[in-house]
Amino acid sequence: MDTTTAPLGSLAQASRTRQLKVARWILIVVGILHVLFYGFMYSNAEEEVETVFKQQMRAEGLVVTDQALFDSEKAKAVKTVRLIYAVVVALAVGMVICGLLVYKAPVPATMTGLIIYVGMVAAFVYFDASNLYKGIIIKVLVIVALVKAVQAAIAYHREAAALGEGGPSLEA
């Protein structure tokens, strides 16, 4: 069913549907961008670790004395970095799925999307504190839009239930 033309019962419901639509696209677009970016980072992990190792060795004036140990540590670091990127890609896929489910289950989908997004931002801050300031305006806008979407979804659910529409689903 086209939700934009669905009989919503009130102007407030129509406005909430617009907020849900915005949240749906935010979750899908942000999720896909994260999948693409961190998918690329996953495939590029070896070069990334190599660069970081070289920079650190140059900065601290270190030289490799045991090549086998160095290679084994590097391989371990690559695996750790890849595992982290794999978890982030999985979370981003979760965001896309939440976006796709926004009309079917508005409250769980928007809430899960918000939790995953905030969790991902927090994880990047944990890995590098300077990530807090990078793109902070976009991050704040996305979080505000998702919070508003959660509130809209809750209000939509309550009104739909009160109007006897049989639950939160916006689809026929």
Place this chain on the structure above:
Amino acid sequence: MEDEAPPPPDPATAGATRCCWRCRKFYSTALVQACPHCGAPAELSVPLAASTGPGVEGQAVSKLMVACGLLLATSIGFALAGRSVDEEEVAADPEVAASLLRGLTIFEVIDTAIVAIALLKLHKVIPFRPAGGSAARGWTMLGPLLVVGLGANFLYHWGVRELTGVEPVAEGVYAHPGLLPWVVLVYCVQPAIVEELFFRYLCLGAMRPLMGTGAAIFVSSILFGMAHLGALLSLPALIFIGIVLGYARVASGTLLVPILIHFLHNLTIVLVGMYDAL
């Protein structure tokens, strides 16, 4: 055959219109004092005008989201503060291990205070004993659910170790059996009580009326996983354990069962970790 549901009421008369709590059909209290469809008393039904907006559950969820943000902030704070700590150094020096535990204790006191404030603000609107649970069933399932949670945890971490050679969780404090009582307090007792009160009582309780039991268990489990951001690589196992604990809460109707499962789960992990470290 059931009657067809009446059309939505005219907003102009919505103030006098109620949605029956039993059959969810509409009727006007100006005409009758009981539902004309099923006979349910009008005073228990929801006035239509009051049913719009976020409602009590929505306000509770908003407050819980703020509390979650604060818990996440303390989790990142502790992770950032402890990032410079070398686990090998912690394992080698009991003083460094004790210092790490002191830091963890401070952050857990902050977490406990946040959860206590959330409890004070929300305990009146979230039922402590939700309908549908059976304590007998919950206690019967304690053992199997503990085995499932522990099995999933060990299997996941074993799989990650075998496939990648990466150790997802390295705990240097396990190398000091003398610190066991303190470790049990901050790794087992505090998380079991405080996290269960927050995630299984407050979060699950506030979300259930809004999204149904299954979805509420799932969303509260994701929240539970995200709150353990310091162990990002363990996230899938944590979400699964959150689902097991959520199910224990719903099936038993009591909070004691998930608290015990959580405590015994963490205690097993600590004891196995200490045994391995010896």
